[in-house]
Amino acid sequence: MDKKASNAADSLRSSDLPETDKALRDDVNRVGSLVGEILAEQEGEDFLDEVERIRVAAILRRENNASTEEMERELAGVDVAHATSLVRAFSTYFQAVNVAERVHRIRRRREYERADASPQPGGLRDVVGKLRGDGVDKAALDACLARLHIEPVFTAHPTEAVRRALLEKETEVVRALVADIDGGRTPVERRADLERMRMALTAAWQTAEFALDKPSVADELENVGFYLTDVLYRVVPVFYEVLADALGEDPAGTELPTLLRFGNWVGGDMDGNPNVGAETIAATLATQRRQVLALYRREVYQLGRLLSHSLSRVGCSADLLARTDVYRALLPTAAARLRARHEDMPYRQFLKLVGERLGETERGTEGGYPDVAAFIEDIRIVVDSLRENRGVHAGWFAARRLLRRAETFGFHLATLDLRQDSAMHDAAFAALLDDPEWASREVDERVERLSAVLANPASVRTSSDEVARKTLAVFRTVAQLRPRYGEQAFGPYIVSMSRSAADALAVVALARIAGCVNGGGQVPLDVAPLFETVADLDAAEAVVTSLFADPAYRAHLAARGNRQIVMLGYSDSAKDGGLVASRWALQQTQIALTRLAHESGVRIIFFHGRGGSASRGGGKTERAVIASPRGSVDGTLRLTEQGEVIHRKYGIRAIALRNLEQMTGAVLRATLRPRPPEPREASWRSMASAIAGEARSAYRAFVHEHADFTEYFRNATPIDVIERLRIGSRPSRRGGTGGVENLRAIPWVFAWSQNRAALTGWFGVGSGLVHGIETFGREAMSEMARDWPFFAQLVDDVEMVLAKADLAIFERYSRLAGALHEPMYAEVSAEFERTRSAILELKDEEELLSRDLRLRQSIRLRNPYVDPISLIQVDLLARWRADDRSDDELLHALIATVNGIAAGIQNTG
Numbered sequence: 037m038d039k040k041a042s043n044a045a046d047s048l049r050s051s052d053l054p055e056t057d058k059a060l061r062d063d064v065n066r067v068g069s070l071v072g073e074i075l076a077e078q079e080g081e082d083f084l085d086e087v088e089r090i091r092v093a094a095i096l097r098r099e100n101n102a103s104t105e106e107m108e109r110e111l112a113g114v115d116v117a118h119a120t121s122l123v124r125a126f127s128t129y130f131q132a133v134n135v136a137e138r139v140h141r142i143r144r145r146r147e148y149e150r151a152d153a154s155p156q157p158g159g160l161r162d163v164v165g166k167l168r169g170d171g172v173d174k175a176a177l178d179a180c181l182a183r184l185h186i187e188p189v190f191t192a193h194p195t196e197a198v199r200r201a202l203l204e205k206e207t208e209v210v211r212a213l214v215a216d217i218d219g220g221r222t223p224v225e226r227r228a229d230l231e232r233m234r235m236a237l238t239a240a241w242q243t244a245e246f247a248l249d250k251p252s253v254a255d256e257l258e259n260v261g262f263y264l265t266d267v268l269y270r271v272v273p274v275f276y277e278v279l280a281d282a283l284g285e286d287p288a289g290t291e292l293p294t295l296l297r298f299g300n301w302v303g304g305d306m307d308g309n310p311n312v313g314a315e316t317i318a319a320t321l322a323t324q325r326r327q328v329l330a331l332y333r334r335e336v337y338q339l340g341r342l343l344s345h346s347l348s349r350v351g352c353s354a355d356l357l358a359r360t361d362v363y364r365a366l367l368p369t370a371a372a373r374l375r376a377r378h379e380d381m382p383y384r385q386f387l388k389l390v391g392e393r394l395g396e397t398e399r400g401t402e403g404g405y406p407d408v409a410a411f412i413e414d415i416r417i418v419v420d421s422l423r424e425n426r427g428v429h430a431g432w433f434a435a436r437r438l439l440r441r442a443e444t445f446g447f448h449l450a451t452l453d454l455r456q457d458s459a460m461h462d463a464a465f466a467a468l469l470d471d472p473e474w475a476s477r478e479v480d481e482r483v484e485r486l487s488a489v490l491a492n493p494a495s496v497r498t499s500s501d502e503v504a505r506k507t508l509a510v511f512r513t514v515a516q517l518r519p520r521y522g523e524q525a526f527g528p529y530i531v532s533m534s535r536s537a538a539d540a541l542a543v544v545a546l547a548r549i550a551g552c553v554n555g556g557g558q559v560p561l562d563v564a565p566l567f568e569t570v571a572d573l574d575a576a577e578a579v580v581t582s583l584f585a586d587p588a589y590r591a592h593l594a595a596r597g598n599r600q601i602v603m604l605g606y607s608d609s610a611k612d613g614g615l616v617a618s619r620w621a622l623q624q625t626q627i628a629l630t631r632l633a634h635e636s637g638v639r640i641i642f643f644h645g646r647g648g649s650a651s652r653g654g655g656k657t658e659r660a661v662i663a664s665p666r667g668s669v670d671g672t673l674r675l676t677e678q679g680e681v682i683h684r685k686y687g688i689r690a691i692a693l694r695n696l697e698q699m700t701g702a703v704l705r706a707t708l709r710p711r712p713p714e715p716r717e718a719s720w721r722s723m724a725s726a727i728a729g730e731a732r733s734a735y736r737a738f739v740h741e742h743a744d745f746t747e748y749f750r751n752a753t754p755i756d757v758i759e760r761l762r763i764g765s766r767p768s769r770r771g772g773t774g775g776v777e778n779l780r781a782i783p784w785v786f787a788w789s790q791n792r793a794a795l796t797g798w799f800g801v802g803s804g805l806v807h808g809i810e811t812f813g814r815e816a817m818s819e820m821a822r823d824w825p826f827f828a829q830l831v832d833d834v835e836m837v838l839a840k841a842d843l844a845i846f847e848r849y850s851r852l853a854g855a856l857h858e859p860m861y862a863e864v865s866a867e868f869e870r871t872r873s874a875i876l877e878l879k880d881e882e883e884l885l886s887r888d889l890r891l892r893q894s895i896r897l898r899n900p901y902v903d904p905i906s907l908i909q910v911d912l913l914a915r916w917r918a919d920d921r922s923d924d925e926l927l928h929a930l931i932a933t934v935n936g937i938a939a940g941i942q943n944t945g
Contacts (some may be wrong), residue, residue, distance in 0.1 A: 189299030467501030511550035534565030568605030607781030614735030731804025802871030
């Protein structure tokens, strides 16, 4: 193809790339050229010429530090349908870049694995080797593994809602690139790979990027289900094999504990979502059960085909033969269908009956498994029989993989968390206790009355109030479904906006009223208060201390193994006080609650409510774990995975495996060899507190106290488009007016990432850092940024956000605010430059990301495609608003720009 086939990497010179990354450039060229061919075929040569002209202008504008005027002239007033096509064209290009980068991560991993003496940093081989070098013996490592718990929790917070049809087509492109990852394909094979990619990309071009209807909870579950069933189900056994290899163990002779689990909020997150409740809880669990049982049945069938062992050639265990006889009697119809010519194949016969029993389980009939433990026992019989009868190399490996999956996913696939706002519980009790003033009563009074309810739940009257009815229905559903789906099917019940001990006690009391108790009369749910704002985080220690002092709640904790889950809110705390104040409050809260755990004898498990953007706790999980306060990790990592982060981290099996390795390795390091005590840390904490205070004041003065800020925000960002997006089942705000206070953190951050300012990730930071430099000196600040992992990560995250921001593009959005543009933009740009200069001063650098060439390269690859979409969005916004936001065609085009920008800049929500 000629130069018009658009080489997505031609703005990068070979000298800009490390030698190991030249293959990335080649992949970007190959897929980029293919996209150009598809655009010419589908839209015409003139369209491709136009795309190329705009792209080159975008490149030259950045290389020459020029204005956006030339691109704006090219894009102004473009027909709406044509604008949508341009947006899709540029989106397709950098989606190709995204895929190429992910495949390149696989390539780098393979290069490390080939160099056996040098394991990939952060991987399990690397971590285990370093721990042993630090004196951790086998007994200590085994003891830690026995209590290790890693649990990513997928949420329905989409800032990137990729349709499953498009995910499947992307997977085809990945497979084709991976097939030739070492350049060993023949010319014929390479042409076949190219045609596979062409077919997938062309079909994707002809597929709408988003549905016209707002997705239902079931649609969101389908999206999350892709990652659980198509990726993680495949990856989990490989993870344990990698772990066994890192430990130097013989997999056939090693029993590793189950340390991976997966959680899900879709269908159980009721906070602000009227579409979620008892019905979706039941439907979600039923769907997940069907999905995992179908996977087991398919794998059991495949395993039966593999295990064709004949008794005339090799023996099998007496347990397997005896269990087969039991199942012949239990499932006579299925037994009658067993083929006589397979009579000499005990594994095949047995697994055929196991598959039939799984089918009965799905149908809920008498011949089904009572629980997953019975199914696991059957597969273990197969595993043990193979091991004992010379079958380690004749099927044991495949059977062991199925066993690993069953131990991880059970009959529930993923644990379903429940979440509700504390205000809804207050509203329910106001009705149940016939006390309209309930929510405003003093905490001590509410705690006393809740204790009375716990002592005598039957004393509470019934109520026809809708909130009370729906709330109690949730707990009745848990009581009804828990025996069917098992203890692991339900995760914690999370209480949003927790501010007192009464908020947690209310959950236990509501459960008792609804009859949601186990055989011992205890509520079978962990109650997890969620501390979200800076003030709530500051008060968390006092709240949890009060909770632990309550006799009724302490009895509940004793029944739960003296384990308390506390959820930490990154999103609302940053929206409330800015990035520095949020991170510092989170750090202080973990320190205080870790100390409380030691004093109280209750194990506190932190559940991190992280998002994709830096202002919502995003960034590298491995670094965040290592930077956590000493003792706060304690063998456990439970965190939310949201929006585009899910696709980036779990969209490809090899990358999902790498991500799970990094998380596990970080938890091992933080638990077994936490950072040694640092004598300078006391002074660093004092400095951080002062910096956070100054940063918070600057942030709040602009965002929360400036009289014109809300109007400016609503005009200088596409928030009015985001509020109409049909990518989530939940409303974008908690209620109230159109101001910032009631807007949820996700659309808040998303709006500022769309206009390329990324303000939520840095505003106020510069003021705080300048105050620190002036007060404590540049040398002391630089030392803290270099040697204290907490502060180093904070500085690095802000540097990344600044590098991705583009104030020249943002200025075009700012002008949409009319008379507010000049004064408000002046404040934004001044704080941006203040932050940028302070970061460079602390790191002794001349330009951002000078020490992270790969990230600079990644940003540079995408910018020529994101910039035109941003300018198209500005033009369309002005036209849509001028038409009083009534033009649906313009709205659909704007939604396309939102999706395109989100995919291009990443770390958006």
